[in-house]
Amino acid sequence: MHTQQRAIRSTKLILIASVLWLGVFGAGQAVAGGLLLYEVGTADVGLASAGWGARAQDASAILSNPAGMTRLEGSQALLGVQALYGDYGFSIGSGTSSSLGTGDGGNPIGWFPGGGAFFSYSASANLKLGFAMTGNLGLAGSYDEDWVGRYYVQDITMLGLSFLPSIAYKATDKLSLGASVNAMYGISEYKLAINIPNAQRPGNFVPTHRAETDAGMNFEDQTWGWGVILGLLYEFNAGTRLGFTWNSQIDLDFSAPPEFSNLGQFGTTLQNAGLLNPNINMGIKVPQQLMTSVFHQVNPRWAVLGSVGWQQWSKFGQLQLGIDNTANPTSLTQDLDFKDTWHFAAGAQYRLSDPWLLNFGVAYDSKFQSGSTVSPILPVNDAWRFGAGVQNQVSKTFSWGVAAEYAYGGTLDVNEQSTSPVEGGGRGDLVGSYPDTGIFFIAANFNWAF
Template sequence: MLAILAIGTPAGASQAGGLYLYEIGTRDAGLASAGWAARAADAGTLATNPAGLARLTQPELIVGAQPLYLDLEFDPDENTTVAGSDGDPASWIPSGGLFYARPVNDRWAWGVGVYGNFGLGIDYGTDWVGRYYVDEVTLQALAFQPTLSYRINERWSIGAGIVGLYGVFDQRSRIRNLEPGTPDGRLKIDDEQFEITGNFGLLYEPAAGTRFGLQYLMETKLEFEDNPKFTGIGPLLSQVLENAGLVGAELGLDLTYPNRLILSGYHELDNRWAVMGNLGWDQWSEFGKVDVLVAGEDTTSLTFDRNYEDTWHAAVGAEYRRSAQWRFTGGIAYDSSPVKDRYRTPDMPVGEAWRFGVGAEYRLREGLTISGTYALIWSGDLDMDVDRGPFAGRVSGKYSDTAIHALGLVFNWKY
């Protein structure tokens, strides 16, 4: 059982406020997500509120690059019992989106999008103090979404998308061998899965220039399976793993892609200024309940509760049209933490998140614009203290000035 516990709790990826990303390769990053479900200004609305497609009057293509820089550094304190280096997994992570939308008539519209909106990854290195918990982890999902939208009347629109979710899970850690002086062993668990979920939207326009939108993203389970790969294991530990039934066994990990609700408003003050905002909820308490199945000579089924909590989201932003060529955006958002300090772990060092976004759009010619965005996702200092006993040791300290920097370059064609 000790060996099962040592590998059984799967990792997430570092994204403050949870693993959902608002930065999906659209201009919304320059608003810190404000107006997410109500702007409905371009083809990217199929991801943020499918009902918004019915507002579009021209075929439209969006290509967006959204590289993310993860600024994460762990500083261990005197309570840490494992020798090794500080954790400094800062890295660039590629991301972006591709969206196409086409009106059928004045009522119907369809679209399709490919975008990454879930997860990140961490690589601490093989000698850091928390290597017996995790030294490298990736949990990411790529969404492929065909979408249909219908305009009921001048005020109401509805929309729905079928989301094909391609999930990737890869976790690696070191294992302390029982023979003195023996180098660490290694453990790797990885799998890829494809699941189907839904993205639904409602849009209400009480007057020209004023909109309210509601998005519901439906939960689904990503059911990863793999035979744990042990290498560099000494004879004593090998016997322990054999006795626990883990050598050659199949490990199943069920992770929940959680429910999400976002309510947004958008209002044009005049022909230059517009203001917008969001309120949202993500059900991260369900993501924290992880079903683990170890199938070998004997089958063991466990549920690990990471003590996660649902998160709350709020955002405000503004848009300023300087001229026919230039438009500028800015916004600020807040997401509560899915986990209290005492439950934070090195595989998913998350906390509350403040987002600050700015953006600029330039019209190159009729129907073609280019936009640049920048978003800072700031979580500051995150305390952590985990102790799994002598097998993995105690790792105590804090992540200092935790942040993600999201740069965006977006091309938008209307024809």
């Protein structure tokens, strides 16, 4: 039964992600600097996002800097596909409550696909229209049901799937302006176990089988949010350009009643506390972002690229669900405080020959969770990215590329202290680490010109 339930959850994620992979949506697991990804199956994967808003070499500019569409000849389409593999195994520390068992949760991420589709239409020499379907807000994880942190989280899915109608105008020979409307469809699902006090568990209960008699809580909702992406591209000359991109904040107002299971006598306790039926309001603010990028063609073979960015994660507002003390339940939610992040990237392109172009880059995203510890629902913080890729211009109308990137998140510590012991209905002390976390991306992109 355990294997079957895991298979159902995995199949559900694969079905969602397969749609993303086809370009209708696109998202993946968060890796650093919050939950916004730079990886959506484009050539930027090989550059580790260096030159994000100034590269402007294909239709993915709709997302990175819509003003860059003015540099594209004619009308162009891009399909990006990617797969990622996350290594996020949990190592249980000696401070973890022994009554929680010995389950380490397995690898909550594993394989996950993503991507995006982009189209730029040339209305005139100076006016471009575009549309994209992708997603760079992503989080998905599923732990084994008996893992020691099950009272904090078992499954979590949070995706932001963006539809981006866009416009760009070349105001002068050097200055281009662009804008994209970001219609984001948010999906949120959060599942965890509830610890029933010993006195309310079945008569044949023994501590080693605690997970089998847990109750459960599931929150699930979908909603729409709206924002804009504004871009400016200034070309000093044919080989040097500077890009500015601003992504506005997007509010995703999730609100739904939680679904409970296996409550038994504890259902009366929740009912008396007024926590059984009311909606849970989990308002998410996808943060605003500022990015400055540069591209410089040093000579016919070499070009250098760089980016500096800021994201306002202090406004995110993610809520952690759960019941800290089931002997005296008072709330189903708890605030998690985050801080703003900084992003730095540098990269280069090398022209091997007329059809072949090499990309490589490195990037760093700062911490968005304070201190050296993280929440088990968001086991991400600062990280280094290392990317490399190649593009091949097959003809004037078609090109393709492949890229790979490794995002190293280091060792992430967890130190969650409960206000009540496990035997009395508390979540227990969860102490341990995610050692040497990392995610490997592999991507392919296909570009057509009309």
